[in-house]
Amino acid sequence: MSIDMSQFHQVFFEECFEGLEAMESGLLSLDIGDIDSEVINTIFRAAHSIKGGSGTFGFTVVAGYTHIMETLLDEMRDGRRQVTKPAVDVLLGSVDCLREMLTSIQNEEDVNAASVAKHQAALELELNGSSGGGEQTAAPVQEIVHVPVIVEEPEEEEEEIPEEQGWKIAFCPYLNLLKTGNDPVRLFRELKVHGELTTNVNIQDVPPFAELDPEECNISWELKLVTDDSEATIREIFSWVEEDCALELSPLAKPKKIKKAKKPVAATPVIEAEAVKVENATPPAPAAPVIKKPAVETDASKNAPKASSSIRVDTDKIDTLINMVGEVVITQSMLGLIGENFSMDKVGLLKRGLAQLERHTRDLQQSVMNIRMLPISFVFSRFPRLVHDISTKLDKKITLKLVGENTEVDKAVVELINDPLVHLIRNSLDHGIEMPAARVAAGKPETGTIELKAYHRGGHIVIEIVDDGGGMDKNRLFAKAVEKGLVEESTILSDKQILELIFMPGFSTAEQLTDISGRGVGMDVVRRNIQSLGGNIDIISELGKGTTIAIHLPLTLAILDGQSVAVGDETYIVPLVSIIESINITEKMLNKVAGKGETFKLRNEYLPIIRMREIFNVKSGAATKSNEGVIVVVEGQGALCGFLVDELLGQQQVVIKSLEANYRRVEGVSGATILGDGSVALILDVPGLVRLSVR
């Protein structure tokens, strides 16, 4: 019986990364001195699942490594070891190391052995060097033995006869095994045919009689089968229950090494890894109806060669969706009936049906959109760690406050907003918050605060990064910009414009370059990234009080508010976010520059005009005279400019469709959409058009 294990890998990795995330947040929330045992338990469980899973899939490096971590955690859990800051730091390092290992395995690369060895050494040092009790130093393996598995006979005899051929089977049915019509007894009977069978039953999970559900299987087994048959043969027997149990097979004769290791462990009934797995396999079962959290894409952007991304969806959302679809189908058949033998007296019915259809369609659209919505906490959750690490490195005292983590936003936005946010937080940490001494001197609390807020406003999500640090010195910013030749000294800029200087390429006020920030690449990239998501970024800063950076983003990337405009017979969509205003032109507003370039005057500012008809070679329709038409004033790449179109048609929400999926990238066009009449309209790429017109 061979099943392709690789089909489960994706799920395994997702669960592992989720587990790591849980461990990380748990470790960070550990308050040294006042330990919440529940938190340690959470961390322990996560480590344990990772270990079990990686063992199952044969990622022994990971399993071995996690094992050491688990040992350490177990001691903490039992109170045999003090939770110290160094220990927590070592564990955090281990989480990183594990993440690295798993990522390499996922990408089918070689695990970086040097880094693993380094972390492992640190772990072992922590484990052996400063252990709480005395006996742990001797045999760390022993630590897992406390797993309360009832073993009828200690495996002493096994050690005497290492030649014994056969298999050790850890068979741990999930609660629902019996419900699928399988009976373990039958399996054992089948096993017996193949050789001499010894069973050890583990009943520690059996609830008190009053709570016992006879349809649930709370028992697990430790089987020993003396046989010459191959592993495949044994697995074959379990093939029917494979999905309803955790099954571990290990040869009886082979593990000589393990035996050596366990000899000093004397009389304790040693069950080694299997025992651990038995315990490991049990907890998931009672937790089955848990609503699953959406998958975490760890560092998705950094690991390019990744398998297809997946998304875990709350079952509630799916149920709603199915409901909606049901409604739509009903309405559709109702309309079908009306249409079959239509007469004018049914117009009222038809109208009502159409109204219903419209409502259902809108609901359906909304619930489909909802599936892609993830709480922003997927991004936020990694910042406590970042702040922890960097503030330690910088010797600053900083607390991070997260507000509105449950604000939901499109998955694509979640993935793309991460890098810009990391950059901004690093900036706040490095440049924003002052050193503790400076803060005290300025009459502020020693500990700085960075607040990360997310909330909805209109059709947008707003993410704010608020720090109570030093703020930005506008005079210094201006001086720096002049020094770098970015602006003329004589230029007069408003406060807001001065702050905007930091978005210029090559601008950095940091006196020193650190490895955290200050290379002068960055803010311009941040702004570009955010604009490419259809958002914008604002800064408010007061010297000595702090800085607030607000990012406005559309809730979804799949739908866009657009203004449809007519150029000749063709219809184009201009994204509403980039439109400042639209005005009717009059002859005297137009000016020619050097006979070619056209500008118009808008409130004391001369803006370039882009004639859509020319740039897109539109030949259809009556040519607009030079002094007719509408100018749509848009902002692209920080500069204003005017698109000259024939007519404004109307505002509507449009669904963005890719032009590249079947076709090609077209300059000046960011995508396409389907209009109400079924025809295709192109969506303008405003920055792209501005670039195109310059050429």
Place this chain on the structure above:
Amino acid sequence: MSQENKTTAGDDTAQKSSDTTIQYLSFVLGKEEYGVDILRVQEIRSWEPVSRVPNVPYYEKGVVNLRGAIVPIIDLRERFSLSKAEYTPLTVVVVLQTGNGSLTRIMGVVVDSVSDVISVERSEIQGAPDFGTKVSNEFINGLVSVNERMVMLLDVDKLLIIENMDQSEG
């Protein structure tokens, strides 16, 4: 020509003898007859107005909405530099798909009319000679003679790859 999906009609026979024979959908451009592998044909539609895409080669007529997907329409007459024909309600668009690996693309080609489904023995296919004509023979897989008519067999993948290469040049 009805608008029914030709692939399903051809599938059964194609699978029976797929080793030695290949089925082609033949269509007419002016006086010339061309064939495409029928398994690449997704559907056959009548011509309907397209939305023009600015600043692309003249033979790329524009894009249409094919059940939610944006699909480019290419005029094969113009692509092969044949004389231009007026689009009439009888003008037909053959929707082809190409797959290189996981990436499949869909494209519509405008032809005068579709004529037949032909079964061709592999051995009957002749290599494409150098025409020395305007018709670039890079798209032509081979020639085959059916009832004294010459049918040029087109390589769908190459047709599409050329379209995409234009993009990197421009």
